[in-house]
Amino acid sequence: MNLPALPDRRAAARPTAPALADDWADLDNTRFLAAVQRAAATLHGHGVGAGDVVAVRLPNTADLVVTLFAAWRLGAAVTPVNPALVDDEIAFQVADAGAKAMVTDALFDGPGCAVIPLGELLAGPGIDIEPIDTDPGALALLIYTSGTTGRPKGVMLDHANLLAMCGMVIDALDLNESDHSLLVLPLFHVNGIVVSVLSPLLAGGRTTVAGRFDAGSFFDRIEKARPTYFSAVPTIYAMLADRPADVDPDTSSVRFAICGAAPASIGVLAKFEARYGIPVVEGYGLSEGTCASTLNPIAGLRKPGTVGLPLPGQRIRILGPDGDDVPAGEVGEVLISGPNVMRGYLNRPDVTAATVVDGWLHTGDIGRLDEDGYLVLVDRAKDMIIxxxxxxxxxxxxxxxxxxxxxxxxxxxxxxxxxxxxxxxxxxxxxxxxxxxxxxxxxxxxxxxxxxxxxxxxxxxxxxxxxxxxxxxxxxxxxxxxxxx
CATH class of the missing domain: 3.30.300.30 (ANL, C-terminal domain)
Structure with missing residues (x-):
């Protein structure tokens, strides 16, 4: 599977099938491919090629997804930039990533690279630039995480990481061409990219980008778009569970929802599920693990208070303070291994060496495995606030x-x-x-x-x-x- 050629394969197989939508655009596979080709031509005109990095600072829109595939088409990697960051924070990320260009819909001075306005990106000539046959080890994403040393670190994810992770998500969620994700999480996080965009598109399904979350209009969007699933954080479930009593939406299209990114209240999730009839599965993962490492099964035993079982192809260990594995039920540091584990932190070999040891990702999170192998998180990485x-x-x-x-x-x-x-x-x-x-x-x-x-x-x-x-x-x-x- 070659991610850069995904728009082409979709257009060839099902030209008029829906691919990507937001509040302004509704792209079938043919129009999705054309948009990617136009954007790739513009990036190419700015000198972007294989091995380069493209920064993209956009709100949640279909345009951000188009930019992602346009850069990959040329063999470049992408570093998504949180639109909420101030100029100094943006400048640091752009410089640290060594970005060749930045795509943005806002005015920005002094990023240290070419600035491509969104309007220019999408107005390209649409010349047919063939998608590069990407090496699985080529860098695909640079996801910046808040740094414990005061500066964010660039998590290097290659194409092999993304394809392995998406394969695990597709298998665990049983995704196919009938699935339709409603994206409510930010696209500068790997969760939104992997779970709500790449996985459904690879499975033959579609994605609708909901933009900024609003509890008052969320169910209107559900009723209009008719998605089959969405992924959200506990705060969103709490807001939705507390909607006024007269809010009674049609949620029959949604076969499940995913909860992650922070510890969730068992009571809140139970209240949401009982009120709206949507099963919620909790999961756990890190950017350094390309998104997810455990998930409560959709068709199987879901254990409230746990974050589920290891995804296919991943292993979980619990390490005690002496560096040895602890018996089931005992608490220790959570370690992860699998083809989803990052290549490392950009320009930070010492931190990488301390974090990934013999193929095992040391998460810094504290947890235990119960008698059935479900992971229970006891504490989070030291001092981190979610x-x-x-x-x-x-x-x-x-x-x-x-x-x-x-x-x-x-x-x-x-x-x-x-x-x-x-x-x-x-x-x-x-x-x-x-x-x-x-x-x-x-x-x-x-x-x-x-x-x-x-x-x-x-x-x-x-x-x-x-x-x-x-x-x-x-x-x-x-x-x-x-x-x-």
Whole structure:
């Protein structure tokens, strides 16, 4: 299977079958191929070729998917850019990825590469550039994850990773040409790309891009598009489960929904399923594992409170503190192996070597396997905050705050939130004699961080609590915050 040639194969097999839609476009296979060809011609005109990287900063639209396939057609890789990032964050990603060009629908100065407006991309001559016969080991995606060292890391996923992962998803979900995914998750995450776009298209089905999620209009979209499945984060299920009592949509087309990206409340998922008649299967995975590693089966025993069984072709180990596997039921670090494990972190060989050891991906997550082999997550990677499905590493926020000369100490922890799951909050201590208030810190943070990363509360203390070895005591800060709520 060759991803760059997928639009061609679909157009040849079923020219008028639906492929890709959003709020503005509805492309059958023939029009999808034509759009990809036009976009590929434009990228080629800007010098993009095999081995290059194309950054794409677009909202969730069919155009983003077209750009993805256009770059692959030329043998280039793609790094999706979160549209919520500020200019400095975008510039870092573009530079770190070594992007040759960036496709965007917004004005942007100084990215360090050619900027291709969306209108220009789609107005290409449509010359017939044959899809490259891509080496399975060629880079396909660079997915940037929040960095524990204060800067995001580029996760390198090759074509073999994507094809292996999509094959696992197709098998686990039993996808075929009758399936239709409704995409509600962001396309700068690998989940949205793999589960809701590539897998259904490879299976012969179709995708509708829903754009920005809105609880008030979501079921209208379900009734109009008639999808067979969608994937979402716990926050979305909580919002939908709490819709007014008079909301009674027709959900008969939906055969299942997927929940992942953050721990979910068993009660919320049960309430959603009972109210709307849609089975919800929980899964677990990381960008470093090309999306998913475990999933509760659709046709089989679903265990609430677990994230399911390993996907076909993957193995899960639970490692104790001594580095040995622990017996079933005991807690340890979750390790993953399989053809879906990333090539590594771009330009970070030391971090890669520490993360992938002898083919095993060390997730940093803590869990256990029950008597049936279902994975139960006990804790998450140290300190990480998951806000509405978005991973936020405190160190990234702290690094920005430490740019202020008045800051002596800074620490970010998560505060439980009934809607988003968690929100970041900041504790800071000032240098002697400094005059700086919370508003000043907040204003500085706005210039260096995306909106979803901004602390919802800032507290200035005389000094931050320390543990026995002199490190900032984050558990103490969490307790302090809980006392003030």
């Amino acid at each position: 806000r509405g499905g978005e991973n936020i590493y405190p160190k990234e926020i702290e690094t920005v705050v430490y740019q202020l000369p008045e800051i002596a100490e800074a620490a970010v922890v998560g505060r439980p939130d009934p809607v988003y799951g968690e929100q970041p909050i900041l504790f800071a201590a000032l240098t002697t004699g400094a005059a700086l208030d919370a508003d000043g810190i907040r204003e500085h943070a706005r210039r260096g961080l995306a909106k979803y990363k901004l602390p919802v509360a800032i507290s200035i203390l005389d000094q931050l609590p320390k543990n026995a070895v002199g490190k900032i005591d984050k558990p103490a800060l969490r307790r302090l915050d809980a006392q003030t709520l």
